[in-house]
Amino acid sequence: MNPEGIGIIMIVDDEPAHIVAVKRSLLTAWPNVTLCTASSLQECREVVTASAPDIALIDLNLPDGRATEFLSSLPEAGRFPVIVMTSQGDEQAAVEALKAGAMDYVVKSSAAFADMSHVIDRVMHDWQARKDHLRGQQELFNSREQLRALAGRLQAVREEERKALAREIHDVLAQDLTCLKIDLAWLRGRLERPGAALTMETLIDRVVEMSDLADHAIHAVQHIATALRPAVLDSLGLFATVEWVARDFQGRNEIPVETSVDWDDLPVDPNVATALFRILQEGLTNVARHAGATRVHIVLRPDGDDLVLRILDNGDGIPLESLTHHESIGLAGMRERAHLLGGSCEICRGPDSGTLIEVRLPRGNRQEPLETTP
C-alpha cells in the first residue's frame, strides 16, 4: 500500500543509473506508487505541470541548473515536499537548498538509495505536521479577525442604537413635553385672568389636545423602554416573549409565523433569556431582509437541562458562502452569544427549503458571560 498522501513521486537526476537505483528501491517498498522521472530542470518543470507529483527527489546539480533554482521558482500554493540528492562533499550546497525550501537532503550512495522510502516517510510526516501547523495558524488568524470585526460591529451597533434612542427622546418626547408645557402655560394664563374670554368648549378642546400629547409621550416612553429591553421578557418570561415577538413580526412584515412553544415553569437564567431573545430578533430581521419567505416556524422547547430555539423559514435559503464569510457579523453575533453562555448555534439550509437556525443553551447558564449586551 502507498504511504499516506503519496500517489506520484518524481525523481530528477541526470545520471540514469541513479534513477534506476531509486526506482527499484521505491517500488520494492511501495509496488503501487507511480514514479515519473526527469533528467534536467527544464524537464522537471514539464513533469510537474503534467503530473502534479506529491513529493520530489531532485539531484542538486543538473545539466541546466541547480535544484535551488527550481525550489525558489515554486509558487506557494503549488508547493510539495522536495528532497535534494547531493554528491559526497556537496553538503554546504545542500544546506543552501534547505534554506530555499527543501525538506531534507540525502548524500547519494547505494545505502541511501536503498533507504529512500524511510526518508520519504519521515519527510511526508514532517510536511503534514507543517501543513497542520500553518492551517491552525490561519484558523487562529481568521477567528481573531472575525472577533475584531465583531467587537467593532457591536460597538457601532450600540452607538447607532444610542443615537436612535437619543433622537427619539429629543424629537418625540421632548417635543411632546414642550408642547404640553406651552399648553399648560396658556391654561394657567387663562385661569389667572378670569376676565379673559374662555368658553368651556375652547377649554375642553385644549385639554383634549393636551391629553393626546400625553398619550403620545407615554407611547414614546414605552417604545424606548421596549427597544432597551422588552418589558415582557421580565414580566411574562421568555416563553411569552417568543410568542409576542412572533406576533409583532407577523404584524409588521405580513409574513405568517407559526409558533410551537412548549411552556414549562422552571426558571430561565436572565442572560440566557436575553441571548435567546436577541438571537430570535436577529434571525427574524434576517428573514425579513434576505429570505424572501412566505412562512416562518419558531419552536422553543426544553430539552433536559437545555432550551432549544429553532427558527425555520421557507425562503431562498442562506447562500453557503455567507455562513463562513467574515462579513456575516449578524450570524457571528448569534453564534458568539450562544458560545458565551456555553451553548451552540447552528445555521444551515432548511431540510426542504429556506434557512434553519437552531440554538441550544443551558437554561441555567453553565458559563459566566464575559459581557452581556442587553
Ligand SMILES: Nc1ncnc2c1ncn2[C@@H]1O[C@H](COP(=O)(O)OP(=O)(O)OP(=O)(O)O)[C@@H](O)[C@H]1O
Ligand atoms: N434567513 C435567511 N435567508 C437567506 N439568506 C440569509 C438569511 N439570513 C442571513 N442570510 C444571508 O447571510 C448574510 C449574512 O447575514 P448577517 O445577519 O450576518 O448580515 P446582514 O443581515 O447582511 O447584515 P447585519 O450585519 O445588519 O445583520 C446576509 O447578508 C444574507 O445574504
Ligand SMILES: [Mg+2]
Ligand atoms: Mg443580519
